[in-house]
Amino acid sequence: MSILVNKNTKLIVQGITGRDGSFHAGKMKEYGTNVVAGVSPGKGGQHVNDIPVFNTVQEAVQATGGNTSIIFVPAPLAADAILEASEAGIGLVVAISEGVPTLDMVRITPYLKKNGTKLIGSNCPGLISPDESLVGILPANIFLKGDIGLMSRSGTLTYEMVNQLTISGLGQSTCVGIGGDPVAGLYYQELLQLFQDDPETKAIVLIGEIGGDAEERAASYIKENITKPVVAFIAGQSAPPGKRMGHAGAIISSGSGTAEEKILAFEKVGVQVARIPGEIPEILKKLLNR
């Protein structure tokens, strides 16, 4: 078991003929992900890394039974690509594209909800259930199969964390990069619940950052609904207010969204917060008696 992606994942790559799309389609396939099709309007009939390319998502679904899609199309076209996947009946859409206008994400949200489509991203590195399925751009070699569930707003910081877990012998059930944009798909609450319900996951790592109040909301949710141990880390403890730290979402505005507030919110509900990334494995081992 794991969450969201596994051996049954049949992946469609939207934007497969682009530079990033073709490269990562190959990487995912190499890892063992069942990449069944690619989509690129006007390029139907071609093959990329031996993966058949279709003009529309619907054609790809009909021909291959794809149930998950990953999106590499340029940001101005990303929202439309997500809608296309949803309309074709794809259950899980992972949007890698960076720089999608916020109002585009706002506009597509009700339609996804109506169709019951799960979205991860945009502006995210994707997700992986080690040894089962990689749907994203994460460097596969650092992951180890195990029982820690991880979710993060950041890409490379996730790799840093995972690397430390793996070196310490703590494998992962599923690692999800939820993305750094202000309006994104699945967020902490939904993922916390999925990990809570996943029998394979024994503990959860939550990597947040400054900006917004999603971490505070996650803390309240943990208090009410999550019985598995959770360890958190918040990036941006030294960030000055008013400066957007790379991610559109990572900004301390008018004194709220600070790391301090978020750390306090977690500690109040009994979630241990690591001050530096290296503390996470130690805390987990103590909590799990290993």
Add this chain to the structure above:
Amino acid sequence: MKIHEYQAKEIFSRYNIPVTRELLCYTVEEARAATVKLGLPVVVKAQVLTGGRGKAGGVKLARTLEDAKNAAGQILGMDIKGYTVEKVLVAQGVKFTSEYYVGLTIDRNTKTVLFMASSEGGVEIEEVAKDNPDAILKFPIDPDLGMSPFMARKIAFALFNDFALVKQATVLFQKLYQIFLDTDASLVEINPLVLTDEGNLLALDGKMNFDDNALFRQKDINALLEPTEDEVKELEAKEKGLTYIRLDGSIGCMVNGAGLAMATMDMIKYYGGSPANFLDIGGSSSPQKVIDAMELLLSDKNVKVVMINIFGGITRCDDVARGLIAALDQIKVNIPIVVRLSGTNSKEGLEIIKSANLPVVETMTQAAQMAISLCS
């Protein structure tokens, strides 16, 4: 991206939202002429891209022509939170009976545009949010329905009893929502929206921020950009695929990824050092990017040591290493450099670095500690 009050009000005017009669002035003489034209009293307001200008003395009421000239003289050239005031807005003084707050922003939680309204306008809304959060009414706007007349009316009834005013406000609120959508705003704010002695609603102030991700389709908004000195540097960096934010410490950081870059700064602070900047070299890394990044870091004379922290994913460590060697060939570097490379092609990268006799470390903790010790 932010714009000035006068620019926000120009946009409001285009949508027929009533604003004060006002003129933009760059000199005391212009302010005098504007006052004569508008008639007394006037309010002289600093136009700077930061909040809190009232508290800083950047807004003054003038009842005489002499007052207006003095006010403009005092405000022009004033420093407000690091911004020098280069222009003032001279606005006609308006008599009003009450002040309201209206604002639109993106709500991450409901994933909608959120309309906020309060009858406690005219003060800093952050203060109201802290002290009396119930005084701010919040209405998530369904993106499919948009700002329907009923919704605008509902918000208007929450602020006003008089039906004539409700009707005025309903139209105004619908226009504000339209502005938000049309311009890809991230914030539209009128604080205060006033009820004048004549019984009309009028925007006394205006504030707009925009979604940087949408600027590609907002040519008109893009043209309003007025970057500060620091921001010019940040924009130059962005053109090269780098995200740079200058801070005031002494350890120059070069990192891939925003989250890791923040965590690197945090770690430097944790061990007692101070980061000179946030610098994210982003995903794919050509050697040229590393050269550009190095030049950028070294242009800050406060930097005493450079710490490079790369976790390769899309970024290949050997590319970073080659870029660094090329950079060191091109630029004269007199300060120590600490390199940490991990992830994709780190082995190859480390070989390249070692052959150039640069210190390499295995973890970011070691990198931070070494950078700090080299700094002192």
